[in-house]
Amino acid sequence: MPEGPETHYNADRLDLLLGGRTLQRLAFSDPALAQRQEQLQGRGVLGVRARGKATLIDFDNDLTLYTHSQLFGYWRFGTRQGHVPAGEPRVLLASERGWAALYLAPKVEVWPSATIEIEQSYLAKLGPDVLDPAVRPEMLAARLHQPAFRRRSLAALLLQQEFAAGMGNYLRSEVLFDAALLATHVAGALDAGQTQRLARALLEIPRRAYRAKFRDAPPPHGKDYLAHTARTFRFKVFERDGLPCPRCGATIVIDRLAGRRIYSCPGCQH
Numbered sequence: 712m713p714e715g716p717e718t719h720y721n722a723d724r725l726d727l728l729l730g731g732r733t734l735q736r737l738a739f740s741d742p743a744l745a746q747r748q749e750q751l752q753g754r755g756v757l758g759v760r761a762r763g764k765a766t767l768i769d770f771d772n773d774l775t776l777y778t779h780s781q782l783f784g785y786w787r788f789g790t791r792q793g794h795v796p797a798g799e800p801r802v803l804l805a806s807e808r809g810w811a812a813l814y815l816a817p818k819v820e821v822w823p824s825a826t827i828e829i830e831q832s833y834l835a836k837l838g839p840d841v842l843d844p845a846v847r848p849e850m851l852a853a854r855l856h857q858p859a860f861r862r863r864s865l866a867a868l869l870l871q872q873e874f875a876a877g878m879g880n881y882l883r884s885e886v887l888f889d890a891a892l893l894a895t896h897v898a899g900a901l902d903a904g905q906t907q908r909l910a911r912a913l914l915e916i917p918r919r920a921y922r923a924k925f926r927d928a929p930p931p932h933g934k935d936y937l938a939h940t941a942r943t944f945r946f947k948v949f950e951r952d953g954l955p956c957p958r959c960g961a962t963i964v965i966d967r968l969a970g971r972r973i974y975s976c977p978g979c980q981h
């Protein structure tokens with residue numbers, strides 16, 4: 712499943728392809744969206760942005776196309792003019808620069824741009840986005856101790872989009888490892904040092920994962936906050952059960968918590 716870094720990366724690629732350009736082609740596979748297809752066909756695209764794990768494409772007629780990849784959705788991109796992508800994409804978008812096709816995404820909706828962020832149910836409940844440069848560690852530190860979240864285990868909280876948008880399953884394991892914390896802690900019981908470590912990792916790890924996608928190129932315009940972020944990212948514990956921990960050498964273990972697999976090191980996460 713794409714998490715925040717992958718969603719933001721795809722949104723940036725879509726923005727390069729479509730931002731400031733006129734749509735040459737638009738097709739939805741869902742017949743229920745036929746009227747929307749007519750409304751958006753041939754319109755100009757103002758820009759493309761990610762919010763959590765959703766992608767928003769803003770058009771010049773005050774409409775916004777919302778997609779959420781959920782578990783299996785994925786984007787494909789191509790530059791060949793006139794080339795038709797294989798299969799039956801749920802959404803096909805093309806400008807003079809090339810095309811983008813979204814496959815298997817269960818959520819495709821069109822909303823008025825002015826109200827989408829307050830009326831669309833997923834967007835309306837999103838917490839601060841871990842890839843939003845305006846989000847600071849202090850905000851997340853305070854959030855861990857707020858009434859809505861303080862009784863929850865880190866295992867559940869670190870998947871909850873209301874707490875921190877863009878978090879997901881691989882990020883959960885990696886963030887907790889970076890903060891040297893076990894997932895079984897209750898948020899409100901973390902001491903000041905643990906809270907700070909976790910808040911910092913909640914931003915640092917997703918940003919590093921995102922930044923690594925531009926290893927050989929500068930991050931796109933407006934992502935200057937990533938300038939000093941490490942360009943490499945690889946899993947330290949996720950999908951590494953049975954292997955030695957890169958920090959202490961103990962054997963990494965796998966568990967299931969809050970319905971999803973989680974990886975941790977029993978030697979250095981407490």
Ligand SMILES: [Zn+2]
Nearest residue numbers: 956959976979
């Ligand atoms: Zn360890």
